[in-house]
Amino acid sequence: MADGCTFERTAQDGKARLGRITTPRGEIRTPAFMPVGTAATVKAMLPESVRATGADILLGNTYHLMLRPGAERIHNLGGLHRFMNWDRPILTDSGGFQVMSLAELRKLTETGVTFRSHIDGSKHELTPESSMEIQRLLGSDIVMAFDECPALPADRDRIAESMRLSMRWADRSREAFGDRPGHMLFGIQQGGLEQDFREESAEALRGIGFDGYAVGGLAVGEGQEAMFATLDFAPDMLPEDKPRYLMGVGKPDDIVGAVKRGIDMMDCVLPSRSGRTGQAWTRRGQVNIKNARHADDPRPLDESCSCPACSGYSRAYLHHVFRSGEMISGMLLTWHNLHYFQELMGEMRAAIAAGQFEAFEARFHAARAEGDIPQL
Template identity: 60%
Template sequence: MNIEIPASAAPTANPAFAYRLLKQDGKARLGEIVTPRGIIRTPAFMPVGTVATVKALYPEQVRDAGADILLGNTYHLMLRPGAERIAKLGGLHKFMRWDKPILTDSGGFQVMSLGKIRKITEEGVTFQSHLDGSRHMLSPERSIEIQCLLGADIQMQFDECIELPAERKEVERAMELSLRWAERSKRAFEMQLSSGGAQPGQALFAIVQGGTDIELRHRSADALVQMDFPGYAVGGLAVGEGHEAMIATLGETLPHLPSDKPRYLMGVGTPLDLIESVRLGVDMFDCVMPTRNGRHGYAFTWSGPLNMRNAKYAEDSAPLDVESSCPAARDYSRAYIHHLIKSGEYLGAMILSWVNTVFYQDLMAAMRAAIAEGRFDDWATETKARITPSPQSAPSP
């Protein structure tokens, strides 16, 4: 399944950040994001390297899987080892030995979900570290400063993401606060550019909020487009609203975003989520599922997800997935992987994290090929039928 469309051209030295739409099939988009550190082929899935590592994998494995970009996390890296320390050591790319693009999220979601005690004001969020209880302040300006110290190629505005379902008044309050923080994030990024803290070719993305309320989503998107960001993310989904509500909200939001800039759906998701979102016109994704589910014994394969803890695999000598481009999926038996997972051996988590990371990259490559050939709808129908999980094997997010 290792199908690929080559990049149209190698990037020139230190080019401006740019998005190229190469082909459209319905609403599905084949494109490229140009950065000084290389081209990101879209639709793209970003493996999550929260604390400067994609869990259980070497950077070389992630690169060889086909990933053009990784995601790092502002909240976690500011707490440990610290943004200033990473900058002193040469930046995040050098620190983790990853020479391709890196996107950093703003830290807002983690502050809301992990901070032990937090207080939200117009200025920002004061919170206690989940590690040691130390107190910190994260504002739009500090978030951008940290992302610049890390050296992120794509940075995200500071925003407030709330869990759904929630009262409309609360969703509207968080959306409007996020709009004001977007303006401050943009000003802070421009100041970093003028002072040399950020470099030409780096970019700041806005985040559309508004829960599943379509009117709020439209207001958020329209206001952010007026601010003229290089790219736009849809945030605040996959936080409890369910698949159908997520897809419906996405379908109403994307038409309000520019067609000549990247569209990023944050924190999503399952292979089926990705297929349906690409069908609507999303270009970028991230999610912890490939490695998190791998660590918990779940494998994504071209015949659907498998729960390798299941006793039926104890004497199954077949390879995990003969169609995978990952050597581990072809070379190790299901019985052996079942044994590793049941025994709590690290190697089991390493193998499945590798297999799942390759599966997600192969899935994106297959989508790019299908769009290029003008057959995305047929491909999507066939692929969804193949990989739709049974109730017994379905992995949890």
């Protein structure tokens, strides 16, 4: 583990793990959900509001920040923490996933990826070395190795080729990262849904040595059943004494299933993106505030929730401001969703500590099965 950073597991219930990652910028309680601050902001939220929901760490996007406003500019302005007024830990992804999913005219070689910006068409190159340098300039606390992630489904030959390239890039990322006390570097396991490729990838990563390990290449179109089947074996291949991060997940039931299978960290744009499109997540499932059934409903989204949206506003008001296109709609629904996701993580941490994860999981699914409160 990098100097100044530690990971401690304090309890375990089945495969579900309770712990903490300690960094110079603060402690991250695990299992942890990381809100996504794509362009140095969690959309519709102030940083202090994100913290008030219970978030210990945010995620920033290397691809977006390198294109606008630029990593050197952020560095010259004091680094990403100061730039976005967030003084707690930040994890940055490597840029690889966004290059594959967003960039135009990309060309993949052993060296790296050349691509044209989705913003203005300008040409750029990302390599393991440049990704490490960009993340160093941003000043993130947890840096991700540069990898390539094929969309699923893909044939075995394509998955194997991609995974082995990512492992060579992982080695170069480790070399380029160097010795940076107080900062952590995570390697990323690839291999699609194939158990033998996942083991080969994990073996390569363990040989290189990282401060934490991500399970990459899931939540890319394979469906929950296939994802869970892979998580039944993939996390077990990674070192027990290091944090395990499942990238890009997800919905509440995905998160609970991942924690059950030994995952410590997750991130997803879902709470904020859903909030801006009129979707609220509650313990009883999803609520579509656009629906006319809410127009005269004086009740809160969730009577047991203490977030500002639930403690101060009715479903009728939330329906009205969404229909009116008012900014407060996205602000309130995003706050609610982030609050709910962090409350869910807190409940899981408490359940693992008490050795009651199975009972928690049964309650979680039972509440969701009830569905939303009946219409008035």
